Amino acid sequence: MYLQDIYIYPIKSLGGIRLEQAVLEERGFQYDRRWMLVDRDGQFLSQRTIPQMALIQVAVADEGLKVFIKNQPEDYIIVPYRPQTNDLIDVQIWEDQVKGQLVNQVCDAWFSKILGFPCQLVFMPVSTSRKLKPKYAVNGESVSFADGMPYLIIGQSALDDLNSRLNVAVPMDRFRPNLVFVGGDPFEEDHWDKVRIGEAIFKVTKPCARCVMTTVDQQTAKKGKEPLKTLATYRTVNNQVMFGQNMLLLEGEKVKVGDPVGIEKK
Template sequence: MLRVSQLFIYPIKSLGGIALDTAQLTDRGLQHDRRWMLIDENNRFLSQREHAQMALFKIELEADSLKVTYTTDGSHINIPFTPQKQDLLDVTIWDDTCTGQLVSDVADAWFTVKLGIPARLVYMPDETHRATDPRYTTQGTIASFADAYPALLIGQASLDDLNKRLAEPLPMNRFRPNIVFEGGEPYSEDLMDHIRINGIDMYGVKLCARCIMTTIDQQTAIKYKEPLKTLARYRRKDNKILFGQNLAFNSTGMLNIGDEINVLSQHTEERFLIGDTTATSAV
């Protein structure tokens, strides 16, 4: 039996994550997940890929705000859920451009000082509908400021298998999933096509290509060679290193730790098959 074992959100893109026991699924992902984003002077998103120190910002959910703590010096700032400014502007995430709303001058100044580079914080208002890639998702599927899709699913067995191949085991936070499940074989998520969790239908749409961000220790911001060095030996396909499955969905509801995952259909397309380690069964 497959069951949800962990739930995570990352309210400000590329900053620390928050573990939850229960999460509201919205039209663009888990509630609060990547609804905020830091941008540079050109309105382009900032990422740990170029600024590893972003890992050192930890986030807590409070009643009506995000509490962001910079662990290097212990200072913190509270970001109200409702932006204090009304200014809208076009922001860029990879090849996408969508509308973001500036949050506050105070937040901009604080992040600029802590990061040592010009930075502004933007929020994605409900009116912004950022479409996902139509090659892999149905019309009307939208995402937050996440890289490309509404959610990411990883099996605990997959990480356990990877860790057996590493000299030093890694925590799940290197891979920044939204939903982690226990049970099944390593990489069984690769083949999940249509799944149902707590009455919510979800669809595996694309295996997740991994980047240098997985090599950044989320506690120290130090970069290493792993896990990409090891993953490249057995999880490479079409010059991409793959780990985890991107999800899309067309309904909302609640997800809880302990929820059963029912696999209703599996992928048969070649793009979901990776070598000998791809599981032949998702149950």
């Protein structure tokens, strides 16, 4: 088994970026979900209710994140790596309320124009600690603005298995993994406790429960019923549809495409 793909999603719920290598941090990959869009009440925004967010793409540039509309790349904005304000606001992500740092008014205006309603872009500063639930943490780890865990891994064979059951195949971007590996049986990752990728070791914490976001076509922002409808027929546990495994980092500084993937403990 080896690592086929690495993905980061710098701004939560916007387009992801494939990398050849990535820096590992406790909260997740460097730059992964360190920014997030919120409404006037500080509530996080996502494709679950605003599917057109899928049409906004992010790229890593020298001066900051370049954010643009997928079919209109000339309409873009640069999000600085360091916020240009010192303003902290309360933001809500699921049951967690934490402090987010406002980036700048230019970004707020651009995203508000694109989405059609007032919103703000926030950054997660080092001072903001969003702790994992104690039952999953090993050393009191924190997580970014990701839904719940620092890392998500999926086997390519799991997607191949799903696509063999669908009339129209879906790409991996429906599931927003951080790490995709090749080899092993479909859903091999269900049985892991610890896994080594290159020189890094990860603890598998829990299966990833999937939602309607998997039904949003990432190129058109159109919603359908698949692949959730088919997945539900054979991947439902306790009324939740499972696909992929959440993980946290135990040790390691980086991973790269091609790294061997080995099971440390089942």
